[in-house]
Amino acid sequence: MNQTLVLAVNSITLGGLLFLLSAGFSLIFGLMRIPNLTHGSLFMLGAYLGSTFVLTYGLDFWVAAVLSAVLVAVFGGLIERFLLRRLAGNSLAQVLVTLGLAFMIADVCLMVWTGDPITVPTPPGFAFAIRGPGFIVPAYRLAIILIAVVIAAALWLLLERTRLGAMIRAGVDDPDMARVVGIRVSRLFTVVFCLGAALAGFAGVMGAPILSVYPGLDFDMLPLALVVVILGGTGSLLGSLIGSFVIGFLYNYGQARLPELAYFVLFLPMVVMLLVRPQGLFGRHVP
């Protein structure tokens, strides 16, 4: 096995999964100006729901993923409408609420699904590996890249070619001006939060055959989303995409070459970016 080649391919596939995880986080951070610390928990909740749909109810994997995304989106909408909106203007309180919710969701998941980890089988049709010269890559991981690209394209279309997207972009750029122009920014917040939650839940199900589902998944994934978005820039789809692949590469090569400094390698670029260029590579504004 050619280690460099395997790591290169895996960097790209991991980048795909990270994009699915962080796209929602970036949108919420960009529009609402708060890091949604519940994001990891929504990822985990989506994964748990997906696992129940597949294992207990025998649903098709892809149907389960979409269904979980919808349920998590609804849940996200409730959070935004009834908790975050009441704290409008008080970013610190909103962040703390998302953190508190993260712990609460973790406890509820523990109660419902117990603490034993759950494996979701790779969806039928993708349970094989593709062999190349000196490397091997599981087909499902390649599928994730494809899905990430499709979702990225869909999100781009949404943001660049629809009226809703224009309003979101306006809200990201300058929420006060957007309000002046007549855009209902608070309703946008709900829409974006639902969309972000849906993406997180969907990503959770997509990741489940690779990561499995277990207590602690939420806080294992949240720092990665944070790093991607800080690096790539908040509110920027391109930033999430580029950031995901950069972190994918840093993760793989960092873990392989400097295992003692595994997390240092991931977070040092984030710290440097915050010092040198706080809006990230493609961000619209400083977080």
Place this chain on the structure above:
Amino acid sequence: MVLRLNRRTFMAGTAAAATGAAGFPMPSIAQNAPMKVGVLTPKTGVLAAGGIHNEEGITTFLKERDYKVGGRKIELIIADTAGNPAGAKTKAVELVERDKVDMIMGPFAAFEHLAIVDYLAQNKIPTFGYAGAEDVTQRKANPFIVRTTSSAAQSYYPMADYAFKELKVKRAITMMDDFAFGYEQVGGFQRPFEELGGHVVKKLWAPLNTPDYTPYISQIEDCDVVAAGLTGSNPLKFVKQYKDLGLSMPLAGGLTFADDIITRSFGDEADGVYNAIPYSIDYDAPANKSFLASIRKYYGDNVPIGFYSAAYYVNGQILEAALQKTGGKSDDPEQFIKAVRSVELTDTPRGAISFDDQGNIVCNIFVRRVGKKNGKMENTIVKVYPKVSQFWTYDPKWFLAQPVYSRDYPPLKS
């Protein structure tokens, strides 16, 4: 009527209450008072699964006997440490000072235990330790502790022996979580493996919460066995990713890698995984059969059963034997812990057990192989190593003079 509480009325009220309390003589603490057993276990947080199964094990034992053990009524007090040292310390202090427990079972994780071991020794609380940190019963042993599970390396000695002699492998790469438990497991594998003539080629360490093991798996080459002792839910991800990358060298795990509970979650990729552990569901002993029937009676046919539950059930048996030796007395901690250390049982779900001079358990280690049975992944015992101690076949004095296992000890031979 408005109640005015000023200092005068407060003092008068307190004096009245104190007099009243003194007027009722307190019952003297007699042997018919219940024995309070505190249990430190994580019921929330990432380690919660283990904590829940711990509780199931001890509760099954107590329910079988209607909470009366060795002539004493037992009051079980479960305290949730949340799986971290600060929580362990807080709950330990609560159990000792508020609940006035007579002994403690647990805590679950090594870093939790190390946070409270001195406190418990100072307060002379007999402890049935659970965590695997080697030094607790080696270089930092104290007389109030017995460890009823096994030391971290204890299960890996027989695994290395089996790998070399039966699987006939000679070159190993180790894959562990990057913390003390991982270092101690590697020590347990490396020493006997290299003494028999094997060679540990590379040691891989991954952070405890690694989502993707591919960077590590890509470094596995030029070997014929991988000693993988990952903990928690990491084995699930690792085995899947290992097989996905097309590797086929046998995996040799320790007691956390393919415990009977986590094996329920494995898919077909886990076929052929070996692991060594102090308990196995398929152990064909009457005590085990009756334990399994009992726990299923109280918790349902589908309750996950593994070492977490069995170890705490056996804790109950050890407590019973100790109380039988002291005639039901537990008020003298030194006498009680001496009785515990002298316990020798043959009829437990784990088979025969006893304790060595340092208070660590001497027990069977079962080497098993994961395979598909009745459509599910299950373990089958392939070899039983009896009377395995924390020192394996080494002279205890020599062993204790060596440094404790760490990331760089034993060193890799070039």
